[in-house]
Amino acid sequence: MLKDLKADLHIHTCLSPCGDLEMSPQGIVKEAVKKEIDLIAICDHNSAENSGAVIKASERRELMVLPGIEVASKEEVHICALFEDVDDALNMQSLIYDNLEGENNEDAFGMQVVANAEDEVLGFNRKLLIGATSLSVEMVVDSIHFFNGLAIAAHIDRERFGIIGQLGFIPPNLRLDALEISPKMKMEEAQVRFSEYQKFPFLCSSDAHYLNDIGKGATTFLLADTTFEELRIALKGEGDRKIRNLK
Numbered sequence: 001m002l003k004d005l006k007a008d009l010h011i012h013t014c015l016s017p018c019g020d021l022e023m024s025p026q027g028i029v030k031e032a033v034k035k036e037i038d039l040i041a042i043c044d045h046n047s048a049e050n051s052g053a054v055i056k057a058s059e060r061r062e063l064m065v066l067p068g069i070e071v072a073s074k075e076e077v078h079i080c081a082l083f084e085d086v087d088d089a090l091n092m093q094s095l096i097y098d099n100l101e102g103e104n105n106e107d108a109f110g111m112q113v114v115a116n117a118e119d120e121v122l123g124f125n126r127k128l129l130i131g132a133t134s135l136s137v138e139m140v141v142d143s144i145h146f147f148n149g150l151a152i153a154a155h156i157d158r159e160r161f162g163i164i165g166q167l168g169f170i171p172p173n174l175r176l177d178a179l180e181i182s183p184k185m186k187m188e189e190a191q192v193r194f195s196e197y198q199k200f201p202f203l204c205s206s207d208a209h210y211l212n213d214i215g216k217g218a219t220t221f222l223l224a225d226t227t228f229e230e231l232r233i234a235l236k237g238e239g240d241r242k243i244r245n246l247k
Helices: 025-034 051-057 086-098 137-146 163-167 187-193 228-236
Strands: 003-011 039-045 064-072 078-082 113-115 121-124 150-153 178-181 202-204 219-223
Touching (some): 003 025, 003 064, 003 078, 025 039, 025 051, 039 051, 039 078, 064 086, 078 137, 137 150, 187 202, 219 228
Parallel strands (some): 003 039, 039 064, 178 202
Antiparallel strands (some): 003 219, 113 121
């Protein structure tokens, strides 16, 4: 039986330098459950190191957590990569790390905290996660698909780091799985403003950096269950699975 399930597919943890320190695995899970969200994705900047901890923190909870990464291409386009399992996300992370230069300056950008499922601090990531990789946007999308992931252009309504703001357009052959609208724009407005890109499914996510922001942007999907494969099918609009709240 198909049912409506609420998803927020772009949430940062305390690993992201711009993320609040309260964005711990336990804190995120408790907030998502409190707001009756069924499915979330962890998309820290250029890293998946905290994804596994959030997944473990969600055990025995009515919440599905997908591992992900918000990848910054060399053009400074942000693409959210969502994966079915942590191994695929970490394989993508390895590629990113091989193409990411620089060291984090905590005074300038903030701490990058690696935590476990009990919210204990395991260490600090020293890479410049806020920076851009040397991978082109085409390479980013193709690599996400190589590791069995979904590629979603992040916050396309934003001038900074959105694909249209950075490039001026969406390359016609770019194999994106969806376009994300930030909570700052209504979906009806987005469909008019970006009408030339209606071949892609539109969704909304919070891009939460603070606990209170979780769920402020969300998408209702019609799915049989909270699984990665169901999400993939819904983005294709197959088998009666679909995005509910486009209008």
